[in-house]
Amino acid sequence: MSTTGLPAHFTETELKLLQALVYQECGMHFDERRAHFLQDRLLRRLKECRLDSFYSYYRLLISQEGQQELSRLLENLTVNETSFFRNKAQLDLFHKYVLEDLLRHKQEQKDYSLRIWSAGCSTGQEPYTLAMLVADGLAYYYMRNPLPFDLPTPKPLVPPPWKVEILASDISYSVLRAGQEGIYTESQMSSVDYSYRLRYFDKLGERYAVKKALKEIVHFDFHNLKTEYLPQRNDVIFCRNVMMYFDEAEQKRLVDKFARCLNTDGYLFVGHAESLLGLTENYSMVHRNSGTAYQKIEVPV
Numbered sequence: 307m308s309t310t311g312l313p314a315h316f317t318e319t320e321l322k323l324l325q326a327l328v329y330q331e332c333g334m335h336f337d338e339r340r341a342h343f344l345q346d347r348l349l350r351r352l353k354e355c356r357l358d359s360f361y362s363y364y365r366l367l368i369s370q371e372g373q374q375e376l377s378r379l380l381e382n383l384t385v386n387e388t389s390f391f392r393n394k395a396q397l398d399l400f401h402k403y404v405l406e407d408l409l410r411h412k413q414e415q416k417d418y419s420l421r422i423w424s425a426g427c428s429t430g431q432e433p434y435t436l437a438m439l440v441a442d443g444l445a446y447y448y449m450r451n452p453l454p455f456d457l458p459t460p461k462p463l464v465p466p467p468w469k470v471e472i473l474a475s476d477i478s479y480s481v482l483r484a485g486q487e488g489i490y491t492e493s494q495m496s497s498v499d500y501s502y503r504l505r506y507f508d509k510l511g512e513r514y515a516v517k518k519a520l521k522e523i524v525h526f527d528f529h530n531l532k533t534e535y536l537p538q539r540n541d542v543i544f545c546r547n548v549m550m551y552f553d554e555a556e557q558k559r560l561v562d563k564f565a566r567c568l569n570t571d572g573y574l575f576v577g578h579a580e581s582l583l584g585l586t587e588n589y590s591m592v593h594r595n596s597g598t599a600y601q602k603i604e605v606p607v
């Protein structure tokens with residue numbers, strides 16, 4: 307016990323118990339390399355809850371009244387690093403190939419809905435980046451394939467009859483609130499070039515606020531990727547830099563669930579350090595100019 311009344315460290319058994327609970331709740335896997343981080347966050351939560359032993363905290367976590375504290379602990383354990391236009395090669399593949407392919411294909415079928423899911427969206431930079439790329443992609447598409455009627459002025463970001471929905475989900479309520487607010491500092495905006503800033507942001511003092519029209523395309527919602535009840539009928543899923551915190555068994559379960567959440571021929575994008583190699587038979591790899599994505603294939607049963 308330290309002078310503050312808090313334990314100076316936790317035993318291996320205590321940490322194993324907590325690891326198992328975290329894994330069961332959200333799929334995050336804490337191996338030895340991340341044990342120090344787990345200890346540090348655990349100590350913080352004990353201090354915050356004014357509890358002085360691991361077991362009193364653990365009992366709280368598994369109790370009915372402890373649900374809110376469990377969410378807080380999980381929030382404290384997540385890594386929320388993100389940025390606008392992250393992984394340019396992959397976004398080029400999305401913009402120039404996947405989106406073109408989807409728009410053409412859907413128009414042929416007279417299906418004018420497009421649904422993209424940013425799973426593990428953190429503070430919103432990823433879904434807003436996708437919204438900007440989709441708005442530009444649609445405008446460019448209609449420059450080359452004009453609509454048979456005039457659009458109202460000012461031109462809407464999403465020309466009718468298209469309906470675009472970008473779902474942004476996360477397990478952390480605090481990042482979801484930040485995303486919903488959509489206000490970013492100069493340093494968070496460093497990867498957004500001026501033409502995007504001009505068209506899609508308003509200046510708000512020292513910060514930048516996402517314009518209303520772009521915000522209307524993006525919907526933030528809580529979803530825990532560990533559960534079975536995940537958003538269905540997506541044309542594209544972006545789940546980047548999330549799976550890397552899961553172990554192989556959980557990664558496999560997740561990409562198979564994603565296959566069920568995708569429309570026929572839908573696409574899945576994972577992070578630069580993540581791969582579907584050896585995990586699943588449900589996708590084929592699409593690779594263009596250093597960008598990689600995975601397209602769902604129907605596996606005969």
Ligand SMILES: C[S@@+](CC[C@H](N)C(=O)[O-])C[C@H]1O[C@@H](n2cnc3c(N)ncnc32)[C@H](O)[C@@H]1O
Nearest residue numbers: 332384385387388426428476477530531546547
């Ligand atoms: C490193 S950020 C990645 C953000 C963004 N996708 C990107 O690549 O820039 C990982 C996000 O995944 C979320 N996350 C972790 N486990 C999750 C789970 N089980 N369900 C939903 N989101 C989860 C975290 O809260 C965090 O915001």
